[in-house]
Structure formats: structure tokens, C-alpha cells
Amino acid sequence: MPKLITQVGCPYCGSSCDDLEVLVSDDNKTVLEVRNACIIGNNIFLHANDPTRPKLPRMRQPDGSMKEISYKEAIDWTAKTLIAAKKPLIYGFGSTNCEGMSAVGRVAEKAGAVLDNCASICHGPSFLAIFDNGYPSCTLGEAKNRADCVVFWGCNPMHAHPRHTSRYSLFPRGFFTQKGQMQRKVICVDPRETDTAKLADVHFMLDQGHDYDLFDAFRTVLRGHDIPDIVAGIKREKIVEAIEIMKKSRFVMIFFGMGCTHTDGRNHNVDIAISLTRDLNTHTKASIMAMRGHYNIAGPGQVWSWQFGFPYCIDLSKGTHAHMNPGETSSIDLAMRDEIDCFVNVGTDAGAHFPIEAVKHLKKHPFITIDPNFCMASEISDLHIPVRIAGVDEPGVVYRMDNVPIQFKAVIDGLPGVPSDEELFDMVYERMCELTQTEPVWLAAKAHRKYPSSAVN
Amino acid sequence: MAKIQLNMITQRSIEEGAAMEKGKTNPDYFTACSICEMNPEDMKKAGVWKNTNVRVTSECGSVIVKAIVPTQFVPPGLAHIRQGVWANQVVPPRTQSTGTPQYSGFLVTIEPAVEERIKTALELVQGSVGLWKKE
Numbered sequence: 001m002p003k004l005i006t007q008v009g010c011p012y013c014g015s016s017c018d019d020l021e022v023l024v025s026d027d028n029k030t031v032l033e034v035r036n037a038c039i040i041g042n043n044i045f046l047h048a049n050d051p052t053r054p055k056l057p058r059m060r061q062p063d064g065s066m067k068e069i070s071y072k073e074a075i076d077w078t079a080k081t082l083i084a085a086k087k088p089l090i091y092g093f094g095s096t097n098c099e100g101m102s103a104v105g106r107v108a109e110k111a112g113a114v115l116d117n118c119a120s121i122c123h124g125p126s127f128l129a130i131f132d133n134g135y136p137s138c139t140l141g142e143a144k145n146r147a148d149c150v151v152f153w154g155c156n157p158m159h160a161h162p163r164h165t166s167r168y169s170l171f172p173r174g175f176f177t178q179k180g181q182m183q184r185k186v187i188c189v190d191p192r193e194t195d196t197a198k199l200a201d202v203h204f205m206l207d208q209g210h211d212y213d214l215f216d217a218f219r220t221v222l223r224g225h226d227i228p229d230i231v232a233g234i235k236r237e238k239i240v241e242a243i244e245i246m247k248k249s250r251f252v253m254i255f256f257g258m259g260c261t262h263t264d265g266r267n268h269n270v271d272i273a274i275s276l277t278r279d280l281n282t283h284t285k286a287s288i289m290a291m292r293g294h295y296n297i298a299g300p301g302q303v304w305s306w307q308f309g310f311p312y313c314i315d316l317s318k319g320t321h322a323h324m325n326p327g328e329t330s331s332i333d334l335a336m337r338d339e340i341d342c343f344v345n346v347g348t349d350a351g352a353h354f355p356i357e358a359v360k361h362l363k364k365h366p367f368i369t370i371d372p373n374f375c376m377a378s379e380i381s382d383l384h385i386p387v388r389i390a391g392v393d394e395p396g397v398v399y400r401m402d403n404v405p406i407q408f409k410a411v412i413d414g415l416p417g418v419p420s421d422e423e424l425f426d427m428v429y430e431r432m433c434e435l436t437q438t439e440p441v442w443l444a445a446k447a448h449r450k451y452p453s454s455a456v457n
Numbered sequence: 458m459a460k461i462q463l464n465m466i467t468q469r470s471i472e473e474g475a476a477m478e479k480g481k482t483n484p485d486y487f488t489a490c491s492i493c494e495m496n497p498e499d500m501k502k503a504g505v506w507k508n509t510n511v512r513v514t515s516e517c518g519s520v521i522v523k524a525i526v527p528t529q530f531v532p533p534g535l536a537h538i539r540q541g542v543w544a545n546q547v548v549p550p551r552t553q554s555t556g557t558p559q560y561s562g563f564l565v566t567i568e569p570a571v572e573e574r575i576k577t578a579l580e581l582v583q584g585s586v587g588l589w590k591k592e
Contacts, residue, residue: 012478039471043478050480064588124556156529160469191466192537193530208464208535209562258468262560266553293469313556330556351582352481352542355550355558357517363586376481376542376582 002032009408010041011095011391013161014292014401015140015168017041022411029412031392038162045392048412053373054386055415066384071419071427074385078344079431081366082111085342087317089362091331092348092370094118094294097396097408100421101303104346106429106441108316114340115314116331117300118293118348124326125261126290127301127311129270136277138253138287139402140167145174146285149249151187153273154211154259155291158195164291169255170199176250185245189214190259202242207233212265215272218243222279252277252286258293289402295391296398302405335361344368347390347421351376370424387421388414394421459504460568463495463536465515466561467544470528481542481578490541491575494527495567499534505569512570513538513547515563520546520581521573536567542578546585 008020022045023033034045057074058066082088090113093101101117108115119127143150150169157164165171173180188200191208206214210232217231221243229236246252254277260269273288280286292298301311308314310324313331327333331350334340335358343350343362351359352375359380369381378384388394393414399405414420419427426446433440476485493513495505505511511524513536520543531537538544540560549559576584583589 012474040474040478043475047478047480064590120556121558121560128555156468159471160474162471191532191535192527195529197529205532208466259561261557262468263466263562264553264559266555266557326556327552327554330552332550332552332556332558333554336550349481352578353540353545355517355548356546356582356585357550358558359582360585373480374482376578379579380583380586380588 001026005409005411007409008411009295009391009398009406010037010044011295011389011398011408012038012040012044013164013295014297015161015164016295016398016400016406017163017167018406018408024412031412040162045411047373048389048392053415054384055418057383057385060382071385071417074383075424075427075431077383078368078385078428079435081342081368082107082113082344082428083432083435085111085366087340088113088342088344089116089331089334089340090114090344090346091116091120091350092118092346093300094297094348095390096347096421097296097390097394097398098299098303099396100347100390100425101300102307103422103425103429105304105307107425107432108314110429110432110436112317112319114329114334115304115308115316116329117312118297119301119312120326120331121353122258122293122297123261123290124312124330125267126256126270128267128326129274132267133271133274136274136281136287137289137402139404140169140289140400142287143253143289144168144172144177146176146251147253148177148183149185149187149246149252151189151252151254152196152200153189153254153256154269155255155257156190156194156196157255157291158199160257160293161291165196165199169253185249187242187245202238202245204234204238204242209264211260211263211269212272214239215269215276219272219276219279222247222276222283246280246286247283249284252280252284254286254288255291256288257291292401295400298399298401298403299397302399302403332358338364341365342368344370345377345381346370349375349377351380370421385424386418387424388418390421458568459502460566461499461503462564462566463499464534465513465536465538465547465563465565467538467540467548468561470539473539473541477541486541487577490539490578491522491543492525492539493522493567494525494529494531494537496531496533496535497526499536500524503567503569505567510570510573510575511567512573513565513567515547515549515565517549518546521570521575523575524567536565542581546581
């Protein structure tokens with residue numbers, strides 16, 4: 001009999017929906033059906049059935065082809081490469097669990113590496129703004145229960161977070177928002193008329209790259225001053241009207257996305273968005289939230305802040321202390337300045353999602369990919385190590401976009417012999433300790449660990 | 458030959474996300490991402506027919522993609538390539554000292570390239586690092 005597993009978490013976007021139902025075969029090996037998920041979540045679970053999923057690490061040969069090797073050899077090569085490198089870069093972690101992120105901390109410290117996550121090319125500027133200006137945020141539950149004015153600024157949840165609007169922000173009926181969408185005013189700011197903009201009561205189709213100007217105009221009007229007839233391509237009346245809507249609301253929720261952080265202004269756009277939230281709080285209640293991209297991209301921010309004091313761009317190469325300075329210790333900048341001599345890509349696809357110029361620089365040195373599937377990064381790597389898929393055949397803790405931790409389940413058994421990210425990093429760490437003849441330092445929770453792990457023979 | 462200068466943004470779409478999770482060598486990913494959305498007015502100015510190939514050139518590279526009428530309205534002057542391998546061939550790696558590249562808001566030149574072939578994701582990425590071998 002196929003089994004129906006309920007309350008399954010979805011390992012795709014920052015909404016981290018945890019109400020999925022997955023029907024699996026009775027041998028626990030195949031996903032038969034996925035319910036409640038969006039098309040993307042559906043594809044993730046069903047892709048795990050792919051019989052061509054790699055089961056062994058693959059090493060690039062001198063003729064350019066890839067040859068399968070054992071996990072033992074792969075771990076040895078990774079450990080030796082990391083030790084030999086003066087300043088390796090370990091990047092990724094958009095799609096893995098917190099256990100893996102925590103385990104890699106030990107490897108990075110041992111290797112004197114730079115530790116960076118996908119926020120670096122995504123919500124990194126939001127972090128900078130949050131450091132400068134604070135983060136008056138809330139949980140998605142509060143947004144659902146209270147927000148009667150929702151602002152989507154430079155984000156397109158209908159495409160990037162397909163169930164965000166139906167689970168949290170727009171359609172659901174909450175405690176104080178019992179009429180659901182009927183009760184919510186929706187404002188969208190985007191240079192395109194996106195599918196999210198089509199849902200909005202007011203759509204500001206601003207001139208691309210002029211977010212700061214428009215935020216500034218919002219603040220100016222809110223503080224009772226006059227603004228020019230047209231700001232960022234938007235008429236004054238429309239801005240005044242939007243401010244009136246916000247002031248009359250009981251709870252304004254601002255969601256912002258890549259439209260703010262990928263364009264000119266970067267952190268300053270987010271900075272002024274936070275200031276706008278603060279200003280709004282003199283009239284009504286307001287809150288702001290970053291639309292984080294991956295289901296656990298808030299995870300490394302949490303885990304590494306706890307371990308090293310910084311959420312991303314953590315330079316551990318000094319050996320004595322962690323140092324963070326985006327622009328200097330951020331992946332793209334390090335790559336473009338040729339400052340790193342080994343690249344480890346974990347649970348992301350730098351090959352597809354970095355500007356190609358940066359990929360060319362990274363490829364000058366040993367390039368290792370740790371990912372359950374074939375991706376662009378794995379196909380240019382010197383070594384590709386497959387692992388289990390967090391949220392599908394590996395359980396773990398993830399942080400949703402509002403920094404709420406959720407325990408994700410495994411719905412099927414992992415491929416035999418394939419380790420999880422955590423197990424792999426622990427084994428790499430142990431091998432590095434062996435090679436450098438040092439004692440591994442384990443947390444109390446891991447003191448009983450036996451090596452080699454039973455997961456890998 | 459006619460060409461046009463536009464402001465380029467590269468962002469997510471659900472088609473891209475759904476195809477990506479099937480695998481980046483899947484034909485769906487090619488269909489979803491190797492396209493450039495531009496306003497029909499701009500197509501006219503550039504002498505581009507819809508659903509034909511164009512060359513998109515930025516300060517740091519160029520890529521052949523298919524010009525299509527926007528699936529989500531794009532005003533004149535703006536162009537959109539969905540996030541992914543094709544977009545990243547032209548994304549400038551400059552970060553304004555924040556670590557985040559200029560994924561949105563960079564100038565590109567778009568010109569017709571009807572005879573040119575759109576390269577696959579693997580060909581673009583492996584080709585850029587000298588690993589591409591014709592099958």
C-alpha cells in the first residue's frame with residue numbers, strides 16, 4: 001500500500017510551505033504523488049525519482065571526461081585540496097539543511113576558508129541595510145492574521161514564491177483579517193506589470209532603478225512635505241493616494257525582493273524601505289520582510305551568525321578571527337580579483353547563477369561541487385560529490401523567510417551509500433584532521449560519532 | 458543593420474523555476490530561459506520579428522536568445538531575460554562593493570541575429586571554461 005505522508009515541508013522557495021502531502025510507494029523508494037505543492041515543489045519531489053541521479057562521486061580526467069570514484073577517494077581529494085589551498089571559497093547552502101551548514105563551519109575553519117552563502121548574490125544588500133538600520137519585522141503568521149495593506153516592492157511572489165500569496169500574504173483569512181483578500185489593499189511596485197502587479201489595487205510601474213527616489217517620495221509625503229509632480233515616473237497624486245491607503249490601514253506589511261537588491265542602490269534601497277517602515281509606525285502599525293529566495297537561505301544567516309558572528313561573506317583565512325566585509329570577502333568580488341585558489345560549490349549552482357565572467361575566474365583553480373543532481377556547476381567541476389536531497393530523502397531544520405525554524409521530514413529513503421551534507425562534511429573534517437595530525441573538535445552532541453560513518457562504506 | 462539600446466533586467470519566473478527543478482539540461486529549461494522579453498514597439502525599432510533570434514550584448518559579453526512578446530508586460534525601453542544561464546552570459550559582475558552583481562539595470566544592445574543558433578546551457582557554461590566538446 002502506498003503511504004501518504006502529511007505535513008511535509010517543501011524544499012524550494014522561502015515560503016517553506018509545510019502542509020504538503022506526499023504519496024510514496026510502500027518500499028519507501030519512489031514518490032508517487034505530491035499534493036498541495038506548487039508546480040516547482042511538485043517537480044522537486046518527482047525529480048528525486050530520476051533513475052539517472054548520480055550515486056557516486058565523479059572526478060574529471062585529463063581528457064575532460066568524468067570518471068566515477070569512491071566516496072573515500074573523493075573525501076580524501078577534497079580534504080587534501082582544501083588543506084593545500086591558501087584561501088578556498090566554500091559557497092552555496094541555498095538548498096541544504098542547517099545541520100549541513102553547521103558541519104561545514106568546522107571544515108571552513110580548518111581550511112582557513114571564506115564561507116559564503118547565496119545571500120551574497122541575493123539578499124546580501126538587505127543584510128547590510130539591516131546592520132545599519134535594524135529590521136522591524138514579524139512572522140508570516142502575523143502578516144496573515146493582521147496585515148490589511150500589503151506592499152510588494154520589487155518582488156514577484158506569483159512567480160518566485162508561488163504559494164506565498166495564498167498561504168500568508170494576500171488570500172488567507174486571518175484572525176483580524178477574516179474577509180481575506182476582500183479586506184486587504186495591495187500595492188505593488190515593479191517596473192514590469194508582473195502577475196503579482198495584476199493582483200494589486202495600485203501598481204506603481206516605476207522607472208527601473210529608481211526605487212530609492214520613490215521610497216524617498218513616500219517618506220516625504222508621509223512626513224507632510226511636498227514632492228515634485230513626477231517622481232521615478234510616478235505622478236504625485238498616485239503617491240499621495242498610496243500613502244493615504246497605508247495611513248488608513250491597521251497593519252502595513254512591506255515585502256521586498258530582488259528588485260531592490262539587484263539594481264542600482266542595492267543596500268540603500270532596503271535601508272530607506274526600513275526607514276519608511278519606521279515612519280509608518282508613527283501613524284499605524286507597519287512591518288517589513290525580505291522575500292528570501294530558497295527554503296533555507298535564512299538558515300546560514302542564523303547558523304553562522306551563531307557560530308562566527310556574521311551571516312555571510314565570512315573570511316576565516318586569518319586563522320584567529322572571523323572577518324566580514326562584503327565587497328571584499330564576497331564570492332563574486334573574490335572571484336573577480338582572483339583572490340581564491342579553490343572553489344567548493346554546495347547545494348547551489350554557481351555555474352548557472354553567477355555572472356559567467358566570475359565562473360571563468362573560479363574555474364582557474366580546483367572546483368568541487370557537492371549537489372544531489374547534475375547541474376551546470378557539476379558539469380564544469382573537477383570533482384562532483386552527490387549527497388542526499390534535504391527535505392526529500394534527508395530530514396533537517398530549515399529557517400523560513402521570516403526566520404522561523406521548521407523541522408523538515410524525509411519522505412523517501414536516500415540512495416544507498418549516498419551521505420547527507422552533514423555526514424559528508426564531518427568525514428571531510430575528520431580526514432583533514434588526520435592529514436594535519438590534529439585532534440578533531442566535536443560538539444558534545446557529536447562526541448559519540450564513529451568513523452567512518454555507517455552511511456558510507 | 459538596426460539595433461536598439463535597452464535597459465536589461467534578469468529576474469525569476471515560475472517557468473524557469475519549474476524547469477530548473479527538472480534539471481538544467483532538460484529541454485524545458487532551454488525553452489523557459491533562452492528568451493528575451495521586449496516590448497513590441499522596441500522590436501519594431503530594432504527590426505526584430507517576434508520569435509526570432511537576437512544577439513544581446515552588454516559591457517561584458519553577448520548571448521543569442523529568442524525575442525518574444527512579454528509574458529508579463531514590459532514597458533518600452535526595458536528588456537527582460539529570465540534568470541539563468543543565458544541571462545548570466547551578459548550580467549556584469551560589478552557589485553558596487555556589496556557582493557551582489559548587477560543582475561538588473563544594465564545597458565544592452567539588441568540586434569537581429571536570425572541566422573544564429575541559440576546555444577544550449579551546457580554548451581554556454583562548458584564552452585566558457587574550455588570544456589565543451591561537440592557530440
